[in-house]
Structures are given as C-alpha cells and as structure tokens.
Amino acid sequence: MSYVITIDNDKCNGDGECVDVCPxxxxxxxxxxxxxxxxxxxxxxxxxxxxxxxxxxxxxEQ
Ligand code: SF4
Known part of the structure; x- marks a missing residue:
C-alpha cells in the first residue's frame, strides 16, 4: 500500500506537529x-x- 500526501500550504503554519508525530x-x-x-x-x-x-x-491510498 502506498499513500499520496497533500499539504495545503495556505493552511500550514509550520508548527511542526506532523514532523514530531510521524513514526x-x-x-x-x-x-x-x-x-x-x-x-x-x-x-x-x-x-x-x-x-x-x-x-x-x-x-x-494509491
Ligand atoms: S504520521 Fe507519518 S506515517 Fe502516519 S500517516 Fe502521517 S505521514 Fe504517514
């Protein structure tokens, strides 16, 4: 299984929560x-x- 990740740059405030949580x-x-x-x-x-x-x-999912 592979995944396509889309980040809305207008919404992202760069708080880095995703960076910290991603295993x-x-x-x-x-x-x-x-x-x-x-x-x-x-x-x-x-x-x-x-x-x-x-x-x-x-x-x-792709
Ligand atoms: S936290 Fe990391 S592994 Fe989990 S869905 Fe997000 S990008 Fe994928």
Missing part, C-alpha cells in the same frame, strides 16, 4: 512549511492528520 520521519520543515520528503515511507497511520490543528494534511 517514519516523512516530514521536514522547509522555509517554515511542512514538506513530505519521505512520502514513500508513509504507513497511513493518520497520526499527522490528527495532530494538525490547521487541517492542512490529506492522505489518500
């Missing part, structure tokens, strides 16, 4: 915004969606 280090902050640099490692656990108060993250 497989999918995210990195770049210029104050979250970027899914290791999308291939995503397990689909949706922890990042739960902690994102801005609702900036969408994950779809």
């Amino acid at each position: 497989t280090e999918v995210y990195e902050l770049q210029d104050g915004k979250a970027v899914a640099v290791n999308e291939d490692e995503c397990l689909g656990c949706e922890s990042c969606i739960e902690v994102c108060e801005q609702d900036a993250i969408t994950i779809e």
Whole structure:
C-alpha cells in the first residue's frame, strides 16, 4: 500500500506537529512549511492528520 500526501500550504503554519508525530520521519520543515520528503515511507497511520490543528494534511491510498 502506498499513500499520496497533500499539504495545503495556505493552511500550514509550520508548527511542526506532523514532523514530531510521524513514526517514519516523512516530514521536514522547509522555509517554515511542512514538506513530505519521505512520502514513500508513509504507513497511513493518520497520526499527522490528527495532530494538525490547521487541517492542512490529506492522505489518500494509491
Ligand atoms: S500517516 Fe502516519 S506515517 Fe504517514 S505521514 Fe502521517 S504520521 Fe507519518
């Protein structure tokens, strides 16, 4: 199973909650915004969606 991660840059405030919570280090902050640099490692656990108060993250199964 692989996942497609979409981050709404207009909503992301760069608080880094997704960076901290992700068990497989999918995210990195770049210029104050979250970027899914290791999308291939995503397990689909949706922890990042739960902690994102801005609702900036969408994950779809591929
Ligand atoms: S769904 Fe889980 S594994 Fe995938 S990016 Fe979010 S926290 Fe990381």
